[in-house]
Amino acid sequence: MNNRPPSMHDGAQGEPASNGCESTQLRNQFLETVFLIAAGLRKREELFAANPRRYPYCNELRLGIQRFAALHAQHAEDNQALRNLLDGLSESSFIRTWCTRDLSTWIEQWTPAAREELGNLECLELGPFAEVGGSFFNITEDCLEFLWINGNGSTDDLHENRVYSTLRDAGQAAYVFGRKFLILHPTLSWEERTAAAHANLAALEIDQLDQGETARVDGAWVQELIDTAYERVPLGLKVCPVCGWTMSLHGLRPMCLDARCTAHVDAEEYKTLPDVPPNSYRLRRGVMRFIAKPGILELQIARKVQAFGLPFELWPHLDTCDILITLPGGHTIAVDAKDHHDIDRLVRSIESDDMRDAMAASEAIYVVPADTPPPRRRAANRRLAHKPGYSIKTLRELTQHLKTEMGDA
Structure with a gap:
């Protein structure tokens, strides 16, 4: 959200x-x-x-x-x-x-x-x-x-806001299609960009999470989104093994836009990474940093929910939450993914958040990265005890929670 x-x-x-x-x-x-x-x-x-x-x-x-x-x-x-x-x-x-x-x-x-x-x-x-x-x-x-x-x-903020405006102004179906497209395609080959720019979406990798929005999207709008969100990739870059964006070598240090991507990649491993194909395009830095990178966790959650066969909506009401899950019996969960480790800031934002009420959901769950220390998650949930129906979990904990709720249904 x-x-x-x-x-x-x-x-x-x-x-x-x-x-x-x-x-x-x-x-x-x-x-x-x-x-x-x-x-x-x-x-x-x-x-x-x-x-x-x-x-x-x-x-x-x-x-x-x-x-x-x-x-x-x-x-x-x-x-x-x-x-x-x-x-x-x-x-x-x-x-x-x-x-x-x-x-x-x-x-x-x-x-x-x-x-x-x-x-x-x-x-x-x-x-x-x-x-x-x-x-x-x-x-x-x-x-x-x-x-x-x-x-x-910065220009990162400019590009982020331009893309968000393009997404929001096109309506719910286009918003969902566009958000997924950007997350799934941090880079585009020349052939992929040509196909997408001409609305030949069948030539791209099949979107397993599609719920009919692809058929309703306007081809001219897809073209506008791609022009706004992507830029030509400079020569000599590698494909980041973590987020799929581009990685370069600064001295002996591999660099992506997120330090977490390069934490386990050294100069020797960098040499073995695949090259970005010539004439490729990548998301502009601000679009990748603020839209696509956090969206990786959002789609991971959606795939887990889909595997359970549960009905779900991605970014309902133009991103009031990231995913709305409906369990048997009508119990609904509004989920928001947070791809950062600042638990204190997250708790403060939740304390003033109304996501559960805005979505008329039974509960609201905020999903944080798997490597967030358990003691910090437990402490954060104790701080939220005064706000019933709100909690912080990892994807694994959310998965277990869904299994429990389905068993009770």
């Missing part, structure tokens, strides 16, 4: 997509570019406030300017538009020339086709991101609003 705020391609081969796919790519590229610029402005202001005597170098702002220059060069309508850009590519000039203007004016010299593709972006209604006075500038409320809506912290 998740509560979220509202909400360059360099391959040798062409994209396996239509104009709609290209439109999604341009929107994603533009949003990420604007996010980098906004985040860079905020960081630059913070650095200057901390030490006014030191020039506030900011990599995010530089990268954002570079990406905007690339997009501007690609979509500018004429040479005069390019000359206007080249006059203001330094950080200071860019802030004065571009960041003090309404966001809609950033693309007013682009081609009609590009402007039409970006025309429905809400961010284009925002005003300037900076106010300049003399040799100083201040970021505006519009800049802060854009950052807050799109993640506030």
Whole structure:
């Protein structure tokens, strides 16, 4: 269960997509570019406030300017538009020339086709991101609003929120299909991505947990989800043996996005891992970290429940809980998977949670990783004694609990 705020391609081969796919790519590229610029402005202001005597170098702002220059060069309508850009590519000039203007004016010299593709972006209604006075500038409320809506912290947050918005806006069936698709496919080969982008889902591995949502999903929406969630894999990476994402070698240390993935992989074992096939795609880091990686445990639970032959729903009511299980006799269990070991934080969140009431469930169970120390689980459940019907268990304990309840039914 998740509560979220509202909400360059360099391959040798062409994209396996239509104009709609290209439109999604341009929107994603533009949003990420604007996010980098906004985040860079905020960081630059913070650095200057901390030490006014030191020039506030900011990599995010530089990268954002570079990406905007690339997009501007690609979509500018004429040479005069390019000359206007080249006059203001330094950080200071860019802030004065571009960041003090309404966001809609950033693309007013682009081609009609590009402007039409970006025309429905809400961010284009925002005003300037900076106010300049003399040799100083201040970021505006519009800049802060854009950052807050799109993640506030990093591009990982931006990508996570963009994907969650894409999932939620499409309705329950698409939400379930999309969440499962991302969890089951941390990487996609060129052929898999081509098949999925053209809604040829039969060419992919069969989803054993499908409950009819695949047949109801819109092919154009699948294409949009893939464009939003995935990126081209850099060359030379390995397949992570734990989560299925990508792993790289930093010095003598294998690295994935989760330290738990690399805890038992040394440099020698890394050499034996399979290479990621050329021209493959992977989930963007924020999507893998906050959506797909925690979802591995969610689907493990679903498979256990399915093996018992029990009715279940995945992410009912757009993720009010992760799984709703119905036992014989009508006893229902709302399950939420927590892929972390911070039991204290989990207990505090449960104390203010209403998942059981929201799902009208008989009980609510929070499933934690198997290696969570038993003494900490027992202590946590004692702290929850004042909240009947709420408990913390491992997957093994949940399995035993289901067996017991089925025997009593």
